[in-house]
Amino acid sequence: MKNDYQIILSKLDYFIRKYYKNQVLKGTIISVTIILFSYLFAIISEYFGNFSITARTIIFYSLVGLFLIVISTLIIIPLLKLLKIGKTIDHFQAAKIISTHFGSLQDKLINTLELLRITENSLYSKELILASIDTRIESIKPIPFQTAIKYKENLKFGRYLLIIFFLGIVLNYFYPSVLFDGSKRIINHSIYFEPEAPFKFIIENDSLTCKKGDDFTIKVSTEGNVIPENVKIHYSNNQFILSKKSINSFEYTFKNLNTSLSFSLSSGDINSQKYTLNILPSPNVLDFKIFIDVPEYTGEKDNIVENTGDITVPVGSKVRWDFKTADISVLQILFNDSAKFNVNMGSENSFNYEKQILESSDYKIVASNNFFANQIILKYYIKVVPDLYPSIKILSVQDSINKNLFYFKGLINDDYGFENLNFIYTIPGQNKSLKQFITINKTLTSQEFYYTFDFSNINSAEANNIEYYFEVSDNDKISGSKSTKSQLFEYKLISRDELKKQKDEASESAQSKLSDSQKLAEELQKQVSDLKKDMLNKDMTEWEKTKKIEDIIKKQEQLEKKIFEMQAENQLSNEFSSQLTEEQKELLEKQKQIEELLNNLMDDELKKMFEELQSLMNKMDEKKMNELTEKMEMSMEDLAKQLEKDLELLKKMELEKKIEETAQELEKLAEKHDELSNKTDESKTPSDSLKKEQEKHSEELEKLEKEYEKLQEKNSELEEPEKLKNFSEEFKDIKNQMNDAKQNLDKNNSKKASKSQKSASDKMKDLAQNMKDMMQQNQSAQEMQNMDDLRQIIDNLVHFSFNQEALMVSIQNVNYKDPKLDEYKRDQLKISDDFSIIKDSLYSLSKKSPMISSAINKEISEIEQNILKIKTDFEDTRIQNVKSDQQFVMTSANNLALLLNEILKQMQEQMNQQQKQGNSQCNKPNPSNNPMPGMKKSQQSLKSQMEQMIEQMKKGDGKGNQFDKNAMNKQIAKMMAQQEIFNKTLNDLKTKSSLSPEGMKKLNEISQLNEQNLKDLINKNITPQLVKRQELILTRLLEAEKSDFEREIDKKRESKEAKNEEFRNPNEIFKYKELNSQFNELLNLSNIELNKYYMDIYKEYLLKLNKNED
Structure with a gap:
């Protein structure tokens, strides 16, 4: 029975759920029908009624209230009961509904439920009640309760929904404006809608909002059948006419808006609704600071920049921005339009951000608030000063x-x-x-x-x-x-042969360029002479004259360039010569004098003449041009002669240099042959090696002989050749001795070979000395002759001066009508001829002696020009001018006499000095001043001590070993003390003596060997190797002693100072070489207090200066 009872209850529960489902379905259909009907009714009424804002607002909220009531009552409440939320119908109520539907059921279902309820508490027999219930259940059980609810009954409500829906479709299709306009007005109930007019105003702006402080332009257009002529805007009790942009578009701009405002539009009787222009607070940075923390290694100071964002920072600097803001909720920094970083918010209205800057970048400050997003309010640039590569x-x-x-x-x-x-x-x-x-x-x-x-x-x-x-x-x-x-x-x-070849090439090039310069000077002289004649030619056009002057100036530029190139080649040749040989002091002095002559060829006065000629080219002042060409012709003639003279002097000096060089080469070859003789005599060197060295020496001698023959040929080309001896017999004797040595070496007869080699060496030394003596004699003879010639010239010049003075006195009171005037003219002409002889004599002497300097040429030129003026003044009978010109001649003649006297004194002093040097060279050196013997004795003693110590160490045994070590330590200490004394003596010799380069080289080798020996003694490293080095020291001392300590004392002292220059300030070397320029100024950059920007500019400026100079 119990199961049957549960079945009845389950059926009732199912019925209840279906009941509420039906309620929801019915409610939905009815709700939609009511909502659609009421909505269509409202919008149709509004469309045709055009209600006010208040009426539309009532209708809107009424509709909303109706919709809420209908939906909550008909849908939401049944739905909640379906979900068993809230109070629902119970089984008795369900039974009543079911009994109503099923007539045959009558009250059976209700009675059954009543019996079940009273079963537990009834006073009647329980069994009787249960039996009655079973009977009733059996009769009820077959009945399907759920059929009491029929969904199809809801279709009758759906008919009304379809009618309303169909009506909406018809309106949408035929009258869409009714639906859309009516809906729009009801939904936007608070907005004013214009009544239908011939036209309507349309605001074209996307929004009526404006950032505070900005301008805002209202853009208005009209739409309709009528186009208004003008439109007015009304706000703040004022009205303004909008500017017309096209036939139906208008604009008005509000300036610098700070508060919101309302406005309306009108045209004639047509008015728009009221609009509100809302002013929105804009993001704003009130103040900001930038803290720049530069890397410590730069040495620059940290910096703070206020209210400007364009900054320059060293690479790697840490930069912090601190912002004080208004109306900003989010602040960002955008670098290079790519990476965006949020700025940390500190206290209210303050932001900060920190970043290490590694590269230059644009950056923008981007701000946002409730009204504006991502507004770029500031734009700046960070310039990063990179840490550049160092320059050198x-x-x-x-x-x-x-x-x-x-x-x-x-x-x-x-x-x-x-x-x-x-x-x-x-x-x-x-x-x-x-x-x-x-x-x-x-x-x-x-x-x-x-x-x-x-x-x-x-x-x-x-x-x-x-x-x-x-x-x-x-x-x-x-x-x-x-x-x-x-x-x-x-x-x-660079090998010696290569150096010699370069020197010869430079010398030949210098002579060639000097010869070319002479030809150019002669051509220039002819062009100037032709120009002087052409200036008198009236048929020649101005253009032709100008062209001739331009040709002269071009030729002068070529001459100047050629002289410059010649000077450079000559200087290079001189430098090579100094590397090849140790030149005699007299030869060096002569070289210096010739170099000065060559450097002063194009003097300032001559350059000034050409500049003046160029300036006269545009003016064509015939008088000035004639005077200038007259001077230039004489100057160019002098220059041509000077070039010819300098060329002769250069050839002569080059000959002397090469003879000196040949003599020195012979001496060096003799020294090498001496060493070969010693090797041959000792018989320690292999025979083949000795033969090769002997052949090499023979070839070198052959070269020297050919070189001397070439020098003889060059000597014959000189205008006044030197008296060179023919040394062919001497060379032949030396070659014979060398051949004997070679034959004896082939026969393995070392003693005879060594003797022949020694003989050849002595003969070479004699030949070298003969060459030097020959040149010394020639030079002395030439200098004596030059002095005699100069004395004669001075006497002639004095006579010339007296004669000119006498003539000058004679014409003191003469006028242009005096019959003696012609006689005075002839006397002046004779005096002029006398000076020509003096000039020729000086020119001839200048080819032999470089001491005749450009200062003398200047005075000669002055005399010649004034003599020319005297001649012209006599012809024009300008007697007063003649007198003044004669006075100028006198002055220049006296100056010339003084200069020549000074040169004569210099020649005499030079001759006396040479004689003294010649006498000193004949004296033997003082042995008491030579420390070499004592040094050799000291080193020989040390060698003996070392050998004895090694022997003791070899013989030593176990007995008394401690005693031997103590003795050895004492002996080593003694030897070290001796070596220190030797080292000091050696250093004194190197610094205070005037050694030859060969001798200095030997002493340097001794220093290195001695230093190694000292290290071994300190480390108590007594070995045969130590003794071998000691033997080498003795050998080098012997070789150094053989060097000529007294040769060219002054020259060697200069060489010594130059050699030790590495221990002095090399700055002196660069000053001497004139290589300083702006270099020193650049050094002082660090001492100037400038900020980084100006310091960079200053550096760049100085480096450009230095670059331009280079």
Whole structure:
């Protein structure tokens, strides 16, 4: 029974759920029908009624209320009950509904439920009640309760919905404006809609909002059958006419809006609704600061910038922005239009942001608030000053004596400082580079440095082609240290033959250019002479005259260029000569005098004449042109003669140099042959090696003989050849001795070969001395002759001066009508002829002596020009002018006499000095001043001590071993003391003596050997190797002693000073070479207090100056 009872209850529950489902369905249909009907009714009424805002607002809210009531009552409440939320019908109520539907059921279902309810509490027999319930259930169970609910009954409500829906479709299709306009007015119930008019106003602006402080332009157009002529705007009790932009479009601009305002539009009787223009607060930065934290290594100070965002910072700087703002909720910084960073918000209306800056960038401050998003309110630029690579510029100078020694002057620049500076060189055949550290001031951003390097310290077998450069590194802490290399240099050992060849080429080039210059000067003289004649030619046009002057100026430029090239070649030749030979002091003095003559060829006065000619070319002043051409013709004639004279002097000096060079080469060959003789005598060197060396010496002698023969040929080409002896017999004797030595070497007869070699060496020394004596005699004879000639010239010049003075006195009271005037003219002509003889004599003398300087030529030119004026003044009978011109001649003649007297004194002093030197050369050196014997004795003693110590160490045994060590320590200490004394004596000899280069080289080798021996003694490293080095020291001392300590004392002292220049300030070398320019000014950059911007400009300016000078 119990199961049957549960079935009845389940059926009732199912019925209840279906009941509420039906309620929801019916309610939905009815709700939609009511909503659609009421909505259509409202919008149709509004469309045709055109209600006011108030009426539309009532209708809108009425509709909303109706919709809410209908939906909540008919849909929401049944739906909640379906979900068993709230109170629902119970089983008795469901039974009543079911009983109503099923008539046959009557009250059976209700009674059954009643019986079940009273079962537990009934006073009647329980069994009877249960039996009655079973009977009733059996009769009820077959009945389907759910059929009491029929969904189809809701279709009757759907008919009304369809009718209303159909009506809406018809309206939408035929009268869409009714639906859309009516809906629009009901929904926008608070907005005023104009009554239908001939036209309507349309606001074209997307929105009626404006940023505070901005201008706002209202754009209005009209739409309709009528187009208004004008439109007015009304606001703040004022009205203004809009500007017409087209037939139906109008504009009006509100200026600098700060508060919201209402406005309306009108045209005639047609008025628009009221519009409101809302003013929105704009994002604004009131104040900001930028804190710049620069990297410490730059040495610059941190900085604070206020209210300007364009900044310049060193790379790697940390920059912090602090903003004070108004009406900003979000602040961002946009870099390079790509990366956007949110700015941290601090306290109210304050923001800050920090970033390390590594590259230049545009940046924008982007602000947002409740009304404006991503507004770019500020635009700025950060310029990053990069830490540039350091720069390095190197100048190098080769020592004029020691060609292996180079002086370097460098300029290094960097933004902030340096890490290190190194000199790096690579030896061929080695894979590694060798580095030498150079001390610099790391904090000084621009500085000079000097460095000296001697390539002879590198193994000569490897030092033929060495690549080297300087490398500087900066102190960049952000990107890491950056390095810059200087230009790559190459050191190549120049052989003596190559050096000699270059010297000969430079000398020949200088002579060739000097000869070309002479020809150009003669051509120029002819052109000037032709121009002087053409100026008198009336038929010649101005253009033709100008063209001739232009040709003269071009020719003058060619001459000037050719002379400059000749001077450079001559200087180069002189430098090569100084490298090849140790020239005599007299020869050096003569070389200097000739160089001065060559450098003063184009004097300022001559250049001024050509400048004046160029300026007269445009004016064509015939009088001035005639005077100028007259002067120029004489000057060009003098220049041509001077060039001819200088060419002769240059040839003569070159001959003397080469003879001196040949003599020195013979001496060197003699020394080498001496060494060969010693080797041959000792019989330690292999025979084949001796033969090769002997053949080499023979070839060198053959070259020297041919060289001397060529010199004899060149001598014959001179206008006044030197008296050169024929040394063919001497050369023949030397060659015979060398041949004897060669034959004896072939026969392995070392003693005879050595004797022949020694004889050949002595003969070569004699021949070299003969050549020097020959040149000395020639020079002395020539100087005596020059002095005699000069005395005669001075006497003639004095007579000329007296005669000119006498004539000048004679014509004091003469006028142009005096019959003696013709006689005076003839006397003046004779005096002029006398001066021509003097001039020719001086010209002839100047070809023999370079002491006749350009100052003498100037005075001669002055005399000639004034003599020419006297001649012209006599012809024009300008007697007063004649007198003044004669006075000028007298003055110049006296000046010339003084100059020639001074030269004569110099010649006499030079002759006396040569005689003294000649006498001193004949004297033997004082042995008491020579420390060599004592030094040799000391080193021989040390060698003996070392040998004894090695012997003791070999013989030593276990007994008394401690005693032996103590004795050895004492002996070593004694030897070290002796070596220190020797070292001091050696240094004194190197610094105070006037040694030859060969002798200095030997002493340097001794120093190195002695230093190695000292190290071994300190380390108690007593070995046979130590003794061998000691023997080498003795050998080098013997070789040094053989050097000629007394030869060319003054010259060698200069050589010594130059050699030791690396221990002095190399700046003096560069001053001497005139290589300073703006270099020193650049050094002082660090001492000038300027900010970074102006410092960079100043550096760039000075570097450009230096570059232009280079």
